[in-house]
Amino acid sequence: MHLVRAAEAVPYAPPGHHHVTARRLQGLDAGGPGGFSVGVSHYPPGSTVDTAPTAAETVYVVLAGELELTCDGSIHTVSRHDSVHLAAGEVRSLRNASAADATLLVVLKP
Numbered sequence: 001m002h003l004v005r006a007a008e009a010v011p012y013a014p015p016g017h018h019h020v021t022a023r024r025l026q027g028l029d030a031g032g033p034g035g036f037s038v039g040v041s042h043y044p045p046g047s048t049v050d051t052a053p054t055a056a057e058t059v060y061v062v063l064a065g066e067l068e069l070t071c072d073g074s075i076h077t078v079s080r081h082d083s084v085h086l087a088a089g090e091v092r093s094l095r096n097a098s099a100a101d102a103t104l105l106v107v108l109k110p
Helices: none
Strands: 010-012 021-026 037-043 048-053 057-064 066-071 074-079 083-086 091-095 102-109
Touching (some): 057 066, 066 102
Antiparallel strands (some): 010 021, 037 102, 048 091, 057 083, 057 102, 066 091
16 A cells, blocks of 8 residues: 555646646655556646647546636536546646636546
């Protein structure tokens, strides 16, 4: 078993993320599984992720709030408990256009 308490989660700065707070819960520098990583990202109102390809196969799960996800030229509003799968290299951007904070669980498989 590999337990990581929320207060001990490893902070990291994903490239192209603006005003987003990210913490790694499992995998990579947080220890635990070798084939994937799990992180949680906090998006205050107005925070953004640049339009760019994903570095790895990615799954997003919205834990709270809502975000605008742009992918393939279409804008999708994703809300609590919505999930999104992105293939490695798929181009996307994110933005919190709401007045409330949003929290996103991020699973990456290199």
